[in-house]
Amino acid sequence: MSQKVLFLEKAKGAFVVANAPILKPGPGQISIKVISAALNPADWKIQAFDVFIQKYPTILGTDIAGDVEEIGEGVENFAKGDKVFCQGYFVSEMAGFQQYTLIPADIVGKIPSNIDYAQAASIPLGFTTSAVGIMSAHGLALNPSFDSNVSFSGKPVFVFGGSTSVGQSAIQIFRFLGFSTIITYASARHTDFLKSLGATHVIDRTEVSVDNLAEVVKKIANAPIENAFNAVADDSSRTACFDSLAEGGKLADVDPQAKDRGDGKKVFTIFGSVHSPQNREFGRILWNNLPRMVQDGTIVPNRVEKLPNGLAGIDDGLKKMRANQVSGVKLIAFPQETVQ
Ligand SMILES: NC(=O)c1ccc[n+]([C@@H]2O[C@H](COP(=O)([O-])OP(=O)(O)OC[C@H]3O[C@@H](n4cnc5c(N)ncnc54)[C@H](OP(=O)(O)O)[C@@H]3O)[C@@H](O)[C@H]2O)c1
Known part of the structure; x- marks a missing residue:
């Protein structure tokens, strides 16, 4: 055949x-x-x-x-x-x-x-990439077992590039994890959609330059940002993410070449595949949970x-x-x- x-x-x-x-x-x-x-x-x-x-x-x-x-x-x-x-x-x-x-x-x-x-x-790919970066032990490790009782209520988080496929999933995962303030950087035309996914604040990338972004993010957060997610693979997005983070903060980044910059803030590069040996066990957990999360509207x-x-x-x-x-x-x- x-x-x-x-x-x-x-x-x-x-x-x-x-x-x-x-x-x-x-x-x-x-x-x-x-x-x-x-x-x-x-x-x-x-x-x-x-x-x-x-x-x-x-x-x-x-x-x-x-x-x-x-x-x-x-x-x-x-x-x-x-x-x-x-x-x-x-x-x-x-x-x-x-x-x-x-x-x-x-x-x-x-x-x-x-x-x-x-x-x-x-x-699958968008969700896997953000889940590996945010939840798994090879990323920010915020909830490797998909425990629905884990909550980061009261905490702020930043997603650079919320309108990307990966960014859309990241916003929804941070909502699932109970973050109270989910700030993202995207074109204003995506604002309503990204708010429907869980973003609380959408910073317009045609209004605020990448160079001024961190100041705007920190002002909105009004509390230390311990975790951030970068869905755009370039140096200026990474700089804005690092600058937004509090001391000792952690960044999950889609760029496999991303490096720490030696100031105590840590970057976790993502290999967004459930087929890779390091992600395989997490992948099984992910596929045990994802269909139900889509069915109940947690992930759209x-x-x-x-x-x-x-x-x-x-x-x-x-x-x-x-x-x-x-x-x-x-x-x-x-x-x-x-x-x-
Ligand atoms: N490490 C991994 O395992 C892994 C896995 C999957 C993807 N990736 C990488 O992750 C990145 C995103 O992938 P994707 O599939 O999610 O992308 P995508 O959906 O194709 O991204 C398109 C979106 O990117 C937005 N965008 C482009 N440049 C931007 C910027 N400077 N600031 C804010 N938004 C920007 C565009 O926004 P506008 O609508 O405003 O133009 C557009 O909506 C790619 O570089 C991809 O290669 C890595």
Whole structure:
């Protein structure tokens, strides 16, 4: 049996729709018929900079929603036809930009009844990245067990880049953790949406420059900021986060290159994947909790924009992302609609 896949042919090469075999799930795995796959900055960055990938041609795509197609040996909690969502990985057999993929069943969730496939595909990477950064022992370690009794009531927190997918999840996680003041930096047009997710204050990035940001953040917080989250991978955002933090404060940062600056404030770089050995146990806990948190409204999906042309439409979507033409939405592809 063969399927359509989107190959990245070689390092820094082109995306090409091709035929490839449909793989059978191994022990502990399920195979998923991919209905929706979200696009992420990592996908265009891999193509542009040749990072993360060991072997070409390769298939990308780290946000997946679809139907269980086949069950591997030892898998008990899923059945053929279940609607599921999960995070893909940087190896072809576990990627989203194809019609069928394989994922270990212990890091897969059932899609809650209040969202559709496209919305489900918008959640895994953004949520995982912010949860690893904020909750896990490899980040700020604020609640590694998803204990609903943990509360940071009375405390302020700062999220740089609240309108990013990762930033939207970070705001919602800080709300889940009970922070009283959740300050974020984003374009004013996202204000109402970000307040609906839990932000208490949205600082307009077209009004307040990054250089003056920390002073504004500290004034709003009116108490020491012990924790911050940076969802924008550059030096000026990191400086603003560090300057906003109180002495000894901690920053979770999406930039893998982020470094401490030697003043006692600590940065935790995030590897936002439940597939990596260091995050695997936390990933199991995450997938035990995430479907329920979506069902009860603790976590809401991104707003989505649906792409045409199945797998062939992904290349144009990634170009739009790279040109900063995607604002506050997640681009979603539908691999089963591939006609070529
Ligand atoms: N370390 C990891 O494991 C990991 C995992 C996932 C993502 N990431 C990285 O995290 C970053 C965010 O990813 P994403 O998927 O969440 O991004 P995204 O949703 O594609 O981000 C788009 C948004 O970024 C906002 N933005 C851009 N520059 C900004 C700035 N200087 N200040 C405030 N907002 C800004 C834009 O706001 P406007 O609407 O105002 O234009 C836009 O809404 C990327 O660099 C990505 O590579 C890292």
